[in-house]
Amino acid sequence: MMLQTTVFAAARSRAHGPTVALWHAVELHRPPAEVDGACELTLCGSLARVSTDESWPVAATDVCPACALLSTC
Numbered sequence: 667m668m669l670q671t672t673v674f675a676a677a678r679s680r681a682h683g684p685t686v687a688l689w690h691a692v693e694l695h696r697p698p699a700e701v702d703g704a705c706e707l708t709l710c711g712s713l714a715r716v717s718t719d720e721s722w723p724v725a726a727t728d729v730c731p732a733c734a735l736l737s738t739c
């Protein structure tokens with residue numbers, strides 16, 4: 667039996683107007699090497715650049731609360 671595990675990558679959004687840069691979670695459907703540096707749709711619906719230097723959950727305080735919540739479901 668195959669266990670279905672969802673893998674998340676950490677992605678960094680850019681500061682945009684009043685919105686600060688945050689770490690978001692991106693669901694990985696491709697090998698991490700293929701999405702490194704790519705702009706992907708995050709769990710909360712924004713676009714962020716995937717950074718495979720970091721793994722989700724990131725050990726940072728500036729984490730998107732929506733992504734943190736959605737990735738635990």
Ligand SMILES: [Zn+2]
Pocket residue numbers: 689690691708709710711712730731732733
């Ligand atoms: Zn987010």
